[in-house]
Amino acid sequence: MPAPHRPIVPETHFARFENWLAMEGEAERERLVERRQVQSSADAEAGGETLLDMVVASHASGLGGRYLVTFRKRRTRDRLPWHRFKVGSPVMLSPRDAGRPLPGIVSSRRNDSLEIAVDHWPEGDRFRIDMTPDEVTRKRQLSAMQEAAIATGRHGQLRDLLLYHRAPTFRPQPALERPKRLNESQWQAVQFSMSANDLAVIHGPPGTGKTTTVVEVIRQAIAAGERVLACAPSNTAVDNLLEKLVESGVDGVRLGHPARVLKGVRSHTLDARVQHHPAQGVIADMLREADQLEQRSSRYTRVRPPRGHKSRQRQEARALRRQARTMERKAVADVLSGAQAICATVSFDFGLLEGERFDLLVIDEACQSVEPGCWVPLRFARRLVLAGDHCQLPPAILSQAAAREGFGVSLMERLVDALGPSITSQLTVQYRMHQQIMEFSSDAFYDGKLTAHCSVADHRLPDLPSVDGGAVDDRPVLFLDTAGVGWEEELEPGGLSRLNPGEGRLVLDQVTTLCDAGVHPRDIAVIAPYAAQVRWLRHHAEQEQLEVDTVDGFQGREKEAVVISTVRSNRDGEIGFLADERRMNVALTRAKRKLIVIGDSATLGTSDFFQKLLAWFDSIGAYRSAWEIGLDD
Numbered sequence: 001m002p003a004p005h006r007p008i009v010p011e012t013h014f015a016r017f018e019n020w021l022a023m024e025g026e027a028e029r030e031r032l033v034e035r036r037q038v039q040s041s042a043d044a045e046a047g048g049e050t051l052l053d054m055v056v057a058s059h060a061s062g063l064g065g066r067y068l069v070t071f072r073k074r075r076t077r078d079r080l081p082w083h084r085f086k087v088g089s090p091v092m093l094s095p096r097d098a099g100r101p102l103p104g105i106v107s108s109r110r111n112d113s114l115e116i117a118v119d120h121w122p123e124g125d126r127f128r129i130d131m132t133p134d135e136v137t138r139k140r141q142l143s144a145m146q147e148a149a150i151a152t153g154r155h156g157q158l159r160d161l162l163l164y165h166r167a168p169t170f171r172p173q174p175a176l177e178r179p180k181r182l183n184e185s186q187w188q189a190v191q192f193s194m195s196a197n198d199l200a201v202i203h204g205p206p207g208t209g210k211t212t213t214v215v216e217v218i219r220q221a222i223a224a225g226e227r228v229l230a231c232a233p234s235n236t237a238v239d240n241l242l243e244k245l246v247e248s249g250v251d252g253v254r255l256g257h258p259a260r261v262l263k264g265v266r267s268h269t270l271d272a273r274v275q276h277h278p279a280q281g282v283i284a285d286m287l288r289e290a291d292q293l294e295q296r297s298s299r300y301t302r303v304r305p306p307r308g309h310k311s312r313q314r315q316e317a318r319a320l321r322r323q324a325r326t327m328e329r330k331a332v333a334d335v336l337s338g339a340q341a342i343c344a345t346v347s348f349d350f351g352l353l354e355g356e357r358f359d360l361l362v363i364d365e366a367c368q369s370v371e372p373g374c375w376v377p378l379r380f381a382r383r384l385v386l387a388g389d390h391c392q393l394p395p396a397i398l399s400q401a402a403a404r405e406g407f408g409v410s411l412m413e414r415l416v417d418a419l420g421p422s423i424t425s426q427l428t429v430q431y432r433m434h435q436q437i438m439e440f441s442s443d444a445f446y447d448g449k450l451t452a453h454c455s456v457a458d459h460r461l462p463d464l465p466s467v468d469g470g471a472v473d474d475r476p477v478l479f480l481d482t483a484g485v486g487w488e489e490e491l492e493p494g495g496l497s498r499l500n501p502g503e504g505r506l507v508l509d510q511v512t513t514l515c516d517a518g519v520h521p522r523d524i525a526v527i528a529p530y531a532a533q534v535r536w537l538r539h540h541a542e543q544e545q546l547e548v549d550t551v552d553g554f555q556g557r558e559k560e561a562v563v564i565s566t567v568r569s570n571r572d573g574e575i576g577f578l579a580d581e582r583r584m585n586v587a588l589t590r591a592k593r594k595l596i597v598i599g600d601s602a603t604l605g606t607s608d609f610f611q612k613l614l615a616w617f618d619s620i621g622a623y624r625s626a627w628e629i630g631l632d633d
Contacts, residue, residue, distance in 0.1 A: 005418060008163040014145040017372050020399070020407035021138050027399035028133035046496050048084040048531055049131040056122065057113060066258075067121055069104075072113045074126060079111050082535045082549070087262060088235035088345075090132045091116060095124025103132070105257055111544075117257070137347045141372035148375050155379045161198050162415070168199045168423055176220055183453075186213045189425040193217045193385045194224075201416060201424045202387040205446050206589035207432030207558070214364050214387045215244045218341055222250060226359035228341040231377050233369035233395070235345060237556075239265050241364050242343045253335060255344035255352065270352075273335040346373040353380060360385065365556075366412040370395045374411045386412040391445040392586050393555050429453050432558050434460065434476040437588075437595045440616045444609075445585050461519060461561060461593045472517035477595050479617040480506065482626045483602040488569050497532035498576070500567045503598055504536050506626060507565045510596055511546060514561055521545040525559040527587050529578055533567045551587050562591035566599035573606035581609045598626075 031049075044050045054071040073080060085091070085106050093102040093116065102122050108115035114129065148159045160166045173195040178187050186209055193200040194217065202217075204210025218228050230245070230252070232238045238254070239262040245252045246268065254261055254269045261269050332352065336342065342358070344350070346369050361381035363374055367388035378384065390413035397403040416424055428449050430438055435452035442450035460476060462469030487502025507526060514524055521543035528534050529551055537548045547559070564587050568575045577583065588595065597617070604610040617623045 005164050007165045010149045010159060010163060013163060014149050016405075017145060017407070018142060020402040020405065021142055021372060023399040023402040024397065024407065025133065025135060025138055027402075031398065032130070032133060044128075045081050045083070046492065046531070046535075048082055051080065051083060051085075051114070051129040054114075054127045054129055055125065056127075066117050066119055068107055068115055068117055069122060070113050070115045071127065071129065079538065079544075080113070082531060082538055085109060085114055085129075085131060086234070086236065088257075090134055092130045092132050093118065093122050094128040094130070095122070096126040096128070097124055099124055107258075108263065136349075137373075140347055140349060140376055141370075144376040144379065145372055147379060151379065154382055158198065158378060158381065158384065162411070164418065166198075168419070169197045170195045171197060174224075179216065182213070182216060183209075183429045185426070185428040186216070189213050189427060190216050190220060192425040194220055196383060196385070196423075198383055199415070199423055200385050201412060202385065203416070203424050203426040204387060204389055205391065205427065205430065205450055206389070206441070206586075207430035207438075208427035208450070209429075209431060210387055210389070210427060211241055211244055211364060213427060214241065214362055214385070215248050215250070217385060218245060218360075218362060219248055219250060221360045222340045227357070228360045228362065229353075229358040229377055229380055230341050230343045230362045230364070231346045231348075232364040233346050233373055234365070235261065237365045237368070238343050238345055242268060245341060245343070250340050251338075252341040252343050253339035255342060255348055255350075270332065270335060274331050344377070347376050350377060350380065356380060357382065359383065362387065363412075364388070367392065367410045368395055368555075369410060370397070370407060371409070371411040371414070386415070388412050390416055392582055393552060394582065396552065431456055432592055433589065434458065434593055436476045436620060437591055437593075439620075440613060441585055441589050444581075444612065456592065459593055461514075461517070463593070464519070464523075464560065466520065467518040472514065472519070475622060476593065477617070477620060477622040478597070478624060479614070479622050480510075480596065480598045480624055480626050480629070481601045482506065482569065482598065483600050485600075485626050487600070488571075489567055492532040498530045498567055499532040499536045500565070500569060501536060503565055503567065503569070503600075504533060504540065507537060507563050507598055508541055510563050510598070511541070511543065514563075514594070515543060519561055522547070523560040525549070525554060525557070525562045525590060526565065527551055527554055527562060527590065528565040528567060529583065529587075530567050533565055537565070551583050554590050555586050558590055558592055560592050561594035561596070562587075563596045564588070564598065566597065566604060569600035569603050573603055575604060575607055575610070578604070579607055579609070584609070584613070 044052055053074045055074045057070045057072040059067055059069045087106055087109060089106040091104050091106060093104055102118055102120060104116040104118040106114055107117040148155065151159055157166065161168055173191045176191060176194065189202045190213060193202060202210060202213055218230060221228050230241055232241055242252050242254055242265050252268055253273055254265060258266055258269050258271050266272055346363060358380050359382050361377055362385045364387050366374065366386040367390045390410065394408045395410055397408045426449065428451060430450055431453045433452060433456060435457045438450055438452050442448055460474050461467050461472055462474050482503055487500055489498050489500045492499055511524055511526065515521055522545040524546055526537055526546065526548040528537060531550060534548055534550055541548060566578060568578055601614055605614055
């Protein structure tokens with residue numbers, strides 16, 4: 001990446017991203033072809049982006065006349081295999097009888113089922129469900145960068161600032177009334193963001209209330225008479241932000257396909273708001289009358305109608321539809337103009353907002369978005385606030401070649417690296433973890449600046465009313481070392497991922513011990529870096545409500561107790577992508593009261609980062625050899 005403050009040539013910068021977008025698109029297409037060529041269930045489902053032998057379990061009507069169809073496994077009804085499908089994921093439904101594939105969007109997910117929104121009823125009895133490449137989003141990002149490259153006015157000024165041709169400026173911090181719910185660092189971040197003329201960054205380490213802070217920035221902007229566009233890279237992140245905005249009294253409207261929106265906030269979607277507009281009754285009547293006219297114009301009658309009668313009926317129907325669409329556009333404009341904040345994913349089709357301008361664009365979870373995504377809404381903004389944590393996982397990139405060249409560096413990370421404290425306000429009080437669980441990450445990633453709020457600093461598992469304190473080790477951190485036990489990792493058949501069954505059994509033993517002590521399975525997470533280990537653990541776990549997932553799946557989440565399976569154990573000391581320190585930062589900061597890490601110190605210790613982590617475990621008395629607890633294998 002460029003040296004700090006060295007101006008970047010727009011054409012060069014955007015051409016580089018255009019190339020990376022093309023590489024990412026090609027990688028997705030190649031993966032789709034590979035998946036379609038695999039027929040056996042075990043191999044096809046191994047990557048988590050395909051589900052086979054799915055059947056319709058139930059259905060309901062969705063907004064806009066869509067079907068919301070729930071799919072389950074035909075035989076195994078208790079739990080789906082591990083998969084990457086999320087709310088908003090575009091999918092393709094392929095019937096077993098080679099009928100026509102049907103596109104859809106995941107609208108809800110449970111352990112045992114997926115709900116998918118489709119425009120037409122899926123014909124068939126058994127289905128294959130595949131995630132599909134999102135070419136539309138890439139084209140939108142490419143178009144946004146092309147527009148930014150030649151932009152003038154405020155759009156051009158922001159482009160120049162983000163490419164280091166201009167320096168960000170600030171005005172004196174405004175006199176604002178501080179809400180009691182905000183701590184000092186959160187309030188400083190709000191004031192700092194409100195004083196920015198162009199750009200501000202809110203750096204929110206794990207558990208520090210970043211979204212709470214972002215919501216207050218939006219509230220203060222609205223109170224100052226500003227229009228706000230609030231975005232995030234994923235549908236889930238947008239919905240979480242909208243939920244908190246609504247709780248704080250902000251009238252937010254959610255743009256996007258209703259199927260991509262969590263049920264709890266669907267009443268705030270543009271579709272739902274338009275349905276309750278005063279003109280909606282008239283619009284519905286006009287469309288109904290247009291349907292009746294078209295039906296009569298095509299109906300056979302014994303008595304021959306007057307010449308031109310059916311043609312006039314069709315013309316009248318078309319006129320009614322045009323008038324209804326005009327009224328509908330007016331209703332949409334009314335809803336949008338009346339909203340205090342507009343919320344959408346960063347790469348949404350913002351055609352509805354064409355010509356609109358917003359005083360403030362906020363992008364939450366900004367480090368989870370590739371940079372081209374952030375350029376899509378930027379053209380509507382006067383100033384920009386980015387919020388996130390570049391010390392956690394970067395955007396998910398499929399093309400490893402593009403990632404190595406720099407595609408995985410988010411806009412926020414690039415700006416923080418280049419401009420540092422001059423644009424950044426860091427949150428320092430976390431409300432999730434026992435202070436000991438927090439300690440290593442604070443020192444390793446956040447310059448030791450994190451402190452634990454008094455409400456969580458000393459909380460432990462025995463403080464939970466259901467937990468028998470005498471039946472559980474009350475130390476907040478525990479490392480179980482499997483070195484010398486002989487549990488070497490295995491390569492999954494097909495060479496796609498790695499697993500360690502021996503370590504997996506120890507992981508599940510620890511889960512059983514926690515449950516026997518009174519910790520509810522829903523309050524426990526098991527995290528593994530490899531999909532094969534996740535699948536093995538899910539298959540062998542006895543607790544139905546136990547959550548088992550990859551590190552990526554738990555970013556932004558928290559549980560009372562977390563057990564981490566590091567998997568790698570080999571004679572060569574290879575740790576693969578465990579070497580990504582940010583991945584471990586995420587895993588280590590999900591637990592509130594109890595963190596258990598299981599791994600082979602001989603393998604992990606070949607990494608400088610893990611050497612420091614292992615030394616820290618030892619320094620706090622958290623180290624324990626797996627031999628000490630008695631091994632069945």
